[in-house]
Amino acid sequence: MKFVLQLLAVTAVAVLGNLALQAVDGSPWPALAVGVAVAGLAVVAYRQVVRATERRSVAELAWPGAARAAGRGAVAGVALFAAAIGIIAAFGGYQITGLGSAAGAVGLIGLMCAAAVTEELIFRGVLFRWVEVATGTWCALVLTGSLFGLVHLLNPHASLWGAVAIAVEAGGMLTAAYIATRSLWLPIGLHFGWNAAASALFSTEVSGNNTPQGLLDAATSGPMLLTGGDFGPEGSIFAVLFCGLATLAFLRLAARRGNIVSFRAARGTARAKVAQ
Template sequence: MPGTWRRRFRFPILLVGTFLILAVAEGTTAARQDDLTWAVSAGVSSAVLAVLAYAGLTRWVEGRPVPEARSVGWLIPGIVLGAAFFGTLMLAIRLLGGWGGQTDGSLEGLAVTAGIMACVAACEELVFRGVLVRILAERFGGWVSLAVSSVLFGAMHLVNEHATVQGALAIGLTGGLLLGAAYLATRSLWLPIGIHFGWNLLQAGVFGVRSSGTEQENSLFHTTLDGSQWLTGGEFGPEASVVVLAVLSLPTLALLTYAARTGRMRRADKLTEPAEVAEVAV
């Protein structure tokens, strides 16, 4: 059982700790992101080491097993779902006349982006779902944790190049809610990590469209979107499109319904082993 001071201050300790993990992992991956071997090896290894570091830090602070970091079987379904969601979004934009054109990129570009996005997806999910959603849900319930974490997840993207309030709101209402619901429904970090990675991989690595306002240079294709901002998301990218609300509403609702029916939205539902609830106080 951890010391009293660690239990008392576990939220700030874990939040600061996971932010440091994110900074080190993403900084390491970005150091030579134009180098194929470095981007892939550093990105994947940084993602794995970040999860292990989160598990070790959480075990030290909370004095419990960390099953949310062990359920790796959710990763592949998550990747498939994330890719399917973004593919559906791009298909809808195309059918609505939002495509301007497409040119070829390279397989090397796709591989580079895959490595970078593996690190990004893992690290961001550790902070937002592993710490914010989990601990806020224990203290205030799942609905409050989703509201707070979604607002912060959207606001984080305001620092990106070409960021817009519309884009931040869209990411909060869609990505923030979807990923938080995926965690609450499964009690596993690997489903939101997989969804996050699959979405980013198709967006930045395959289609090569703007990702949260950032221009993509390394991708399999380079896709130009042309049309009204509500349809294409403008300079922020398709994540700010109104269409994304329609694409992600149903899966988000399904996950939230399942989480609510299984009691995982209730306050003090530990989201790990029920036996640990009494031992780990906020």
């Protein structure tokens, strides 16, 4: 019931927030305001429901150092996407023809802010944490990362390859970032930075979602493995490669810090909770 209540609370904010964003579609400043408000409400809802159901301080969303961790994550997310799109451009798969829509970029920042926070709270904050308690870190990483990729099959222009790419890039990298820090702020920042760069800055598709134009007027063309095709650069082999390397780096850091929970240790913790 604790798991269900936490999942319902954050999902409810995400669904209502999505409806609110749809209502202000095409209005950049209201979209920015709504997106930021949804993100803030989701954090408050998560903190309240976790504190109420688990009767503990919510260390994974601790306020001290939150801005620094989220900011570093955002910078890293932008840098990772810029590196991927730079390689795609070097091979002729991405061309900038001029300036796009500054207003569109503002609205996209709000949308991506809401998406990054709600998705991280649902998939890393609730799902990964609870699955890890039952199965250990490695199983939870594979299971929840795969689920994150499969969910993206519901998007327009989705494909099996796109789902695999998202499972590695987001399901793998963002979960590994959480494991390494045991804080949700870094993966939230990474998620936001990556999506904001893809949409608001470089004006590319985000997970095949028919993303509006951002700051640049640009186009992608070429083989699907290079550009990601209709799914967007997240389907590029270079995006998968860079995020895969980042995943390994985070997991190495997690192992050094002793943040990997074995299956045996997880089962022992689960039995102890049942006994209580």
